Amino acid sequence: MDGPKRGASRAATIVDIARAAGVSKSTVSLVLKDSPLVKAETRERITRAIEQLGYVYNRSAANLRTARSSFVGMVISDLMNPFFTELAVGIEDGLHDLGFVPILANTNEDLARQSSVLQSLLEHGVAGIIMSPARGTDAWGLSQILPRTMPMVLTMRRVDGSPLPYVGPDNRTGSRDAVAHLISLGHSNIAFLGGDGTMTTQRERINGYQDALRAAGLPTPDDLIFDSMPTRVGGAEAILAALASHRRPTAAFCYNDIVAMGATRTLGLNGVRVGVDFAVIGFDDIVEAEHNAPPLTTVNADTRIMGARAARSLLGVIDGADPQTMSYTGKTRLVIRDSCGAHAPANLRETV
Amino acid sequence: MDGPKRGASRAATIVDIARAAGVSKSTVSLVLKDSPLVKAETRERITRAIEQLGYVYNRSAANLRTARSSFVGMVISDLMNPFFTELAVGIEDGLHDLGFVPILANTNEDLARQSSVLQSLLEHGVAGIIMSPARGTDAWGLSQILPRTMPMVLTMRRVDGSPLPYVGPDNRTGSRDAVAHLISLGHSNIAFLGGDGTMTTQRERINGYQDALRAAGLPTPDDLIFDSMPTRVGGAEAILAALASHRRPTAAFCYNDIVAMGATRTLGLNGVRVGVDFAVIGFDDIVEAEHNAPPLTTVNADTRIMGARAARSLLGVIDGADPQTMSYTGKTRLVIRDSCGAHAPANLRETV
């Protein structure tokens, strides 16, 4: 034989199997779900018929009947960002292990698109939704689209005022540790680069940045914060602004690795030796970070595991757990490589 | 009001709407599909009921009835590779525009996982499948899993002996152009780095590489081909092997950009100035390529557009077009940046 359902005009259904095996479709349904009720010999006959007819189970029909669904919506704000790619891979993996199947939607930071895919996900009967909200998502708008009963978890970005469970890293502590490290290296004039105030994540990371500064008795002037798009280009622009500013920082803690990579490249292009003349730290530890020139010191947030974690939280609320208890904040750890200058000879560092 | 289906114990259905509007469910169904048959006043009443009850259309039920599906399987061999991420984004976008919704499966080059997700996709009733096959996929195995009637298109990688339509770039011509460029720069001792013979794509790219060599009257020794994993690490290993070999090439054409980036980094670490002492060209033009140090000369294949193109091809075969006619080979173009040395001063290039 060379493949299922050869030449058949239409796909075999449970009743075709029943007829072929000389039983009722109820019995076929039982063997499909491995019920111990059916006699071995009958089961055998049915299994053979299934093989022979190349039967494939219609899960949608079953779902309709049982009012269950094995679909989960996975709404990603910017899949092209390696950070979110890794998150998506983690979610897909976690969902797969839990017997769910992800419907992917890349909103590309577009709120209109986000609304439309959310609506589409509802119509397609997903059991729940995992979403990294697009920039500017607001709690009220979300509640307008989604039935209150729709299980949902937010990941990597919070939505102000939303009661939905959130899974993500401890941005504040991670940032504090990174900036404390910069301070321990002798820096006191440290810029924050990238993102903008509409992103809850930026606010959290800035809080951590200021925590470290204050803990060291250093000032926290607002004009050391340089907003930008959270992209390579944004990083380039932000570092240029920082360099041109009257404060002339000697180090920068960046909103994320992409921004840090844009900044290090621009620094290099301008003859500034990153890790020697200037220190840079990123956030996320995307796979590219260690291949950056120079390799990037950054805050690892176990993005992939976090994705799988989000899948498990969603499953929890699908199974009726109190959403309030399904939030999860992941630990972070600073990964020291070359861009912060910790490995540079002390005499060189003196010149900073 | 603050959101659909507030407090409702179960979701409203078409019959709830019918009851609320005082019509039959047939009529409700008609307005749902914008039929011109129903009287304006009736439609109005029904629309209002839909609003009020926060009704959401159950597309799965409709699909069951009409034997149609708006799901498409998107099976990706390695989502973490930026090249495939870009492909996935293109596919998702194309599918979205065509009214389909992608179910994502990342096989991670694992054949067992690929078989299992393919089976799962069937059970979930997808209308078709777009797949970049995992390494080692064979035509016969595929035909065992998939009904002959399942619409499917292969993308970016062919499967030997499979009659399925294929959408991807013109690997051979793209490679020929790249290597011809290296030759025009004065190189005659050019290595091919990365991939292995189980990948149809590698064979195609090697063919193009040899085409260019032959066209210039140059030899095409097999020991200038250095197989490796198609990853950064693979690129590092391959370039080391090339450098250690008795042929000592002065330039390398790489299987893809990731390999090229691994190679350029290793070269740099060993004090070889890429674009000056040694020329490197990649393939794919992933977004990171232009941010590489030095910026990578590479073959652009319009990956994103190719993804959207694959979506359209799939829709063609779903709509009954002859699969034979749905293949598509995309044009490529060489993007010259710094890693090939074309921009290096001629006197420096002399030293190669």
Add this chain to the structure above:
DNA sequence: CTGAAAGCGCTTACAG
């Protein structure tokens, strides 16, 4: 212009 009826492919009590 609108309604009654049948049916898509399953599952699930309920009988026997």
Add this chain to the structure above:
DNA sequence: CTGAAAGCGCTTACAG
């Protein structure tokens, strides 16, 4: 251990 019946939420001829 197995079968008959009802029903999940829709659509689609077919009447009227």
